[in-house]
Amino acid sequence: MSTVKLTVNGKAVSADVEDRTLLVHLLRENLNLTGTHIGCDTSQCGACTVHIDGRAVKSCTVLAAQAAGSNVTTIEGIARGDELHPMQAAFRDNHGLQCGFCTPGMIMASIDIVHRYGGKLDEATVRHELEGNICRCTGYHNIVKSVLDAAGRMKVAQAAE
Amino acid sequence: MYETTYHRPSSIDEAAALFSKGKEAKYLAGGHTLIPVMKQRLASPSDVIDLGKIKELIGVEPSGDGIVVKAATTHYDVATSDTVKKALPALAYLASLIGDPAVRHRGTIGGSLANNDPAADYPAAVLATGATVKTNKRTIAADEFFKGLFSTALEDGEIITAVSFPVQAKAGYAKFPHPASRFALTGVFVAKTPSGDVRVAATGASQNGVMRIPAIEAALKANWSAGALDGVSISADGLLSDIHGSADYRANLIKVMAQRAVTAAG
Incomplete structure (x- = not known):
């Protein structure tokens, strides 16, 4: 057992976990942040995507101890109070989800994509960049539309700040 | 676990x-x-x-005749490094094709080489450029490093610290990725040194892991062009055969990927 200290969604947290604990289990079971999903558990599906120090990673393939000292952001940490993050709002407006299981990972991966590309995103790039996130409902079409819509909204939001 | x-x-x-x-x-x-x-x-x-948080293992540096990529540098950092893009753009391109974005944010060049998966991308670049693997004990030439499936010249406990890539006159990489895993069904790295020597390495194709392709090297040394490989035939002996592709299919992929890599290298 080790005590793992990290920052999750802006709050300093500490958890006593076995060294073999995965980050996704620490988030879900110790912190009750169950928005981060476990889909495949084999690093393929991306449902468990969170940000560690600003970069999208698959939290099922990171030991909790590896994240000690890091800043972790989950799907629960992106809205501002009642105001959805522009990516969440775009998914809602564009019907970018059906069952919703992959959505937290899709949104975290997509925010990272927009951060890396800025406003220079096109459909082909979004499809390519979403290779690590699997959706079995939508056929991806509306997810891609959502990301492109959100890229515009995030640019506007940034410009306003 | x-x-x-x-x-x-x-x-x-x-x-x-x-x-x-x-x-x-x-x-x-x-x-x-x-x-x-x-x-x-x-x-x-x-x-x-x-090893992922050891500062002396992270980063990319230009060196006299090439670049040094420290072992715990992530695929994402190699793919986006200005130093790599300037000195050896084919290596940055190769790194950008590994796995998916979340994997590239975590995976490292040293980890990839130490594991020596027969379908990993980095071994092709290291072998084709004649790079040198530096460890905490010694330096190992690429030709001596790879020892077959998932095995390397590393001794028990030895740590890769950096990889030194010599500058190339021309270099290119092309891969036919497995559509689900993004591992190379076959990937080929072609490199031409400033003195005109040519080295070509294929990953994902052989039962023994990454390998050089002498027939393609000879043809490209005589004439650096995709067309120079039209008449080259690659033997299917010793190549992988599985549900994703037969040995004959992979033999053809070696040639086609080499041609695309040469075209990409210019």
Whole structure:
């Protein structure tokens, strides 16, 4: 057992976990942040995507101890109070989800994509960049539309700040 | 996953000392091979020694005749490094094709090489450019480093610290990715040194892991063009054959990927 200290969604947290604990289990079971999903558990599906120090990673393939000292952001940490993050709002407006299981990972991966590309995103790039996130409902079409819509909204939001 | 003990050393020497103390210790870099294998209970190290936060193992530096990529540098950082893009753009391109974005944020060049998966991308670049693998004990030439499927010249406890890539006159990489895993069904790296020597390496194709392709090297040395490979035929002997592609299919892919790599190299 080790005590793992990290920052999750802006709050300093500490958890006593076995060294073999995965980050996704620490988030879900110790912190009750169950928005981060476990889909495949084999690093393929991306449902468990969170940000560690600003970069999208698959939290099922990171030991909790590896994240000690890091800043972790989950799907629960992106809205501002009642105001959805522009990516969440775009998914809602564009019907970018059906069952919703992959959505937290899709949104975290997509925010990272927009951060890396800025406003220079096109459909082909979004499809390519979403290779690590699997959706079995939508056929991806509306997810891609959502990301492109959100890229515009995030640019506007940034410009306003 | 079986129980294990996690360590986070802050230096290479501390990591090596922890390794020698552990009963069945394993080094962890990005963890994108080791953790999945531990989850499947195919590996059960007593101790996991995290190299991913050791500062002296991270970064890219220009060196006199090339670049030095330190071992714990992530695929994402190699793909986006201005130093790599300027000195050896084919290497940045190769790194940008590994896995998916989340994998590239964690996986490292040292981890990839130490694992030597027969379908990994980096071994092709290291072998084709005649790079040198630096460890905490010695330097190993690319031709001496790869020893077949998942095996390398590394000794027990030895740590890759950096890879030194010599500058090339021309270099290119082309890969036919497995559509689900993005591993190379076959990937070919072609490189021409400033003195005109040509080295070509294929990954994903052979039963023995990464290999050089002498027939393509000879043809490109005589005439550096995709067309020069039209008449070259690659033997299917010793190539992988599985549900994703037969040995004959991979033999053809070696040639086609080499042609695309030459075109990309210009």
